Amino acid sequence: MKADVRPRTHDKSRFTPHLFPPPQAGEGKGGGLRLAGAAEYVVIPALALAAALAVFGIFVALFGKDPAALYLYMYQGAFGTWFSWQNTLSRAAPLILTALCTALPAQLGLVIIGGEGAFLVGALAATSAALALPAAPPFLVQLAMALAGMAAGGAWIAFSGALQHYRGVNETISSLLLVYIALAVLNQLVEGPMRDPSSLNKPSSHEIGAANMIGTIPGLDVHWGLAFGIIAAVLAYILIFQTVFGFAARVAGGNVRAAKVVGLGVGRLILIACFLAGAAAGLAGMFEVAAVQGRANANLAAGYGFTGILVSFLARHNPLAIIPVAVLLGGINASGGLLQRRLGLPDASVLVLQGMIFISVLASETLYGRFAIFRRGG
Amino acid sequence: MADVGWWVVPVAVLGGALRVSTPFLFVSLGECITERSGRINLGLEGILVMGAMCAYGTSYLTGSPWLGVLAAGAAGALLGLVHATICGLPRVNDIAVGIALMLFGTGLAFYLGKPLIEPSAKILPAINFGWWSDVPQVRAALQINVLFLIGVALAPVLVWALATTRWGMILRTVGESADAARAMGYSVNGVRARATMLGGFLGGIGGSFLSLYYPGSWNEGLSSGQGITAVALVIFARWNPMLCFWASLLFGGAAALGPALQSIGVNQGYYLFNAAPYILTLLIMIITCSPQRTLIGAPAELSITR
Numbered sequence: 001m002k003a004d005v006r007p008r009t010h011d012k013s014r015f016t017p018h019l020f021p022p023p024q025a026g027e028g029k030g031g032g033l034r035l036a037g038a039a040e041y042v043v044i045p046a047l048a049l050a051a052a053l054a055v056f057g058i059f060v061a062l063f064g065k066d067p068a069a070l071y072l073y074m075y076q077g078a079f080g081t082w083f084s085w086q087n088t089l090s091r092a093a094p095l096i097l098t099a100l101c102t103a104l105p106a107q108l109g110l111v112i113i114g115g116e117g118a119f120l121v122g123a124l125a126a127t128s129a130a131l132a133l134p135a136a137p138p139f140l141v142q143l144a145m146a147l148a149g150m151a152a153g154g155a156w157i158a159f160s161g162a163l164q165h166y167r168g169v170n171e172t173i174s175s176l177l178l179v180y181i182a183l184a185v186l187n188q189l190v191e192g193p194m195r196d197p198s199s200l201n202k203p204s205s206h207e208i209g210a211a212n213m214i215g216t217i218p219g220l221d222v223h224w225g226l227a228f229g230i231i232a233a234v235l236a237y238i239l240i241f242q243t244v245f246g247f248a249a250r251v252a253g254g255n256v257r258a259a260k261v262v263g264l265g266v267g268r269l270i271l272i273a274c275f276l277a278g279a280a281a282g283l284a285g286m287f288e289v290a291a292v293q294g295r296a297n298a299n300l301a302a303g304y305g306f307t308g309i310l311v312s313f314l315a316r317h318n319p320l321a322i323i324p325v326a327v328l329l330g331g332i333n334a335s336g337g338l339l340q341r342r343l344g345l346p347d348a349s350v351l352v353l354q355g356m357i358f359i360s361v362l363a364s365e366t367l368y369g370r371f372a373i374f375r376r377g378g
Numbered sequence: 379m380a381d382v383g384w385w386v387v388p389v390a391v392l393g394g395a396l397r398v399s400t401p402f403l404f405v406s407l408g409e410c411i412t413e414r415s416g417r418i419n420l421g422l423e424g425i426l427v428m429g430a431m432c433a434y435g436t437s438y439l440t441g442s443p444w445l446g447v448l449a450a451g452a453a454g455a456l457l458g459l460v461h462a463t464i465c466g467l468p469r470v471n472d473i474a475v476g477i478a479l480m481l482f483g484t485g486l487a488f489y490l491g492k493p494l495i496e497p498s499a500k501i502l503p504a505i506n507f508g509w510w511s512d513v514p515q516v517r518a519a520l521q522i523n524v525l526f527l528i529g530v531a532l533a534p535v536l537v538w539a540l541a542t543t544r545w546g547m548i549l550r551t552v553g554e555s556a557d558a559a560r561a562m563g564y565s566v567n568g569v570r571a572r573a574t575m576l577g578g579f580l581g582g583i584g585g586s587f588l589s590l591y592y593p594g595s596w597n598e599g600l601s602s603g604q605g606i607t608a609v610a611l612v613i614f615a616r617w618n619p620m621l622c623f624w625a626s627l628l629f630g631g632a633a634a635l636g637p638a639l640q641s642i643g644v645n646q647g648y649y650l651f652n653a654a655p656y657i658l659t660l661l662i663m664i665i666t667c668s669p670q671r672t673l674i675g676a677p678a679e680l681s682i683t684r
Binding site: 113166168178179183187188313358 | 420424460464467468469470471473474475477478479481482483484485486488489492602603606607609610613646647648649650652653656657659660663664667668669670
């Protein structure tokens with residue numbers, strides 16, 4: 001009759017304050033105050049990013065590399081030329097979609113980190129759809145691939161959400177376990193039933209066919225995934241901030257008991273949000289197959305799902321902010337090759353920098369509401 | 379089919395359980411300590427990889443695998459300190475910091491470990507408990523590493539220490555009620571920092587086993603999720619170090635299933651059998667968790683069970 005039978009909720013508002021910025025002094029009042037509050041959400045992450053870059057500079061200096069050259073090559077590799085811009089944008093496209101996989105459930109207070117798993121099963125399902133329709137016109141094949149990828153990815157993450165809601169299984173751990181399971185399924189299928197016998201060194205599925213490949217956006221050497229990523233992010237923003245569903249989700253994320261009192265079906269909210277989240281990552285996997293790889297193999301597990309977690313946290317789970325942040329992180333990824341060639345840094349240096357940015361951004365959570373400058377005005 | 383019989387499989391699974399369970403054991407004991415203080419460190423996955431790299435590097439440079447084990451522990455404790463320092467700041471969430479540490483630790487290990495993929499380092503010794511048998515499979519199964527024995531001894535010691543020592547009581551007080559601990563004059567953040575560092579130390583040692591005994595080399599695919607599985611294992615073991623030991627054996631056995639079947643020529647479903655620990659973890663969590671109540675034995679301050 002005591003502690004052990006406490007009602008179990010997923011009310012995380014008490015211990016995940018960073019997921020939901022508490023209502024700021026001026027929210028919903030004067031425009032000036034709101035602007036000052038918004039500035040806080042730009043300035044503090046920017047400071048955190050700068051701090052991480054500075055620490056990374058010191059880190060490479062310890063290995064005898066010139067930090068000034070590091071920053072120069074990073075800029076050149078990411079945004080220095082038209083070519084590097086296109087490289088950056090190509091990498092940003094999947095990141096927008098995988099970031100949504102963390103950002104949408106975050107509105108409900110769920111910490112989903114399994115975007116990589118949804119990405120992989122989405123890619124697998126999309127490949128299977130294409131291989132199942134050998135004679136269909138390309139448009140139909142691509143549509144089937146997108147639907148299959150989104151359905152598979154959505155189901156993958158919705159499963160995590162359902163386990164959280166109906167069985168009380170921690171969604172962070174379950175979604176990460178599902179990444180490893182998805183990876184095993186991918187390896188099993190491309191080495192077994194789906195294997196193209198002519199792929200000797202790198203077991204792969206059959207190719208989806210050149211006719212079915214998705215091309216690039218006119219005038220850019222960037223595939224259509226970028227456009228769909230931006231559309232998805234805008235739709236997610238509208239869903240969260242302009243619709244009753246989004247309002248209900250944010251209420252449930254802030255206080256699950258209050259949500260139940262006003263009669264919100266929390267389980268339904270969780271399932272829908274998680275399905276949409278996984279669908280976004282699954283769509284990213286579909287584009288990786290249909291616009292980049294052309295077949296399913298172990299190359300698909302390139303870590304877009306994991307970087308997406310960082311993008312979502314850096315954007316404070318705001319779908320519109322995800323777009324520029326994904327471009328930024330895409331730029332960092334894109335510059336990795338140049339750092340390898342010019343400075344002789346290992347390819348993992350991008351991972352180190354990402355880790356530093358992640359830690360720095362989380363540590364900066366403690367700064368919100370501490371600066372008077374963001375409270376004045378209006 | 380090979381000329382050996384099916385009976386080899388249970389023997390190989392048992393031997394694999396004794397071998398493969400060691401990282402699970404150390405990481406889960408470490409995480410157990412951290413979680414009993416009311417904080418969860420998901421970064422143990424990164425700590426495990428970092429520990430594996432440091433152990434291998436140190437053993438390669440000094441020629442002493444035991445120095446490698448110590449270096450792995452130190453690296454783990456250091457990363458634990460990073461986790462604890464950031465979580466000690468107000469309004470910072472421990473789960474998120476753990477995710478960040480997971481990515482950071484893995485990245486850092488890959489960065490620093492790049493030159494270590496080629497060279498071979500001196501690995502840890504094993505004691506041969508299978509001398510009485512003529513069957514090579516039994517002998518192989520009973521090659522038991524000293525680290526495993528240390529882990530086995532550590533589990534009951536931790537049970538005793540948590541239950542009866544002053545240190546254990548302070549740790550549990552902080553984990554059950556931070557307010558009560560504060561009222562008694564203990565620093566909640568300080569105790570949690572020490573618990574996280576100790577957890578990181580053990581997690582790092584778990585990693586050293588991977589690179590210095592089984593599989594016994596350093597590469598970037600060395601750990602794939604053992605750390606996070608071990609975190610889930612602590613929940614399954616109800617935050618009890620002795621149960622952590624039995625759960626580690628179970629998970630080790632599950633992880634050994636794939637290689638054991640492969641050894642008798644069953645190659646079908648190899649990858650799926652390798653995913654057995656993750657599937658097992660998920661199933662166990664589905665069966666044992668409940669949405670209606672907090673888990674029995676859960677530290678009251680722990681965020682994932684509240």
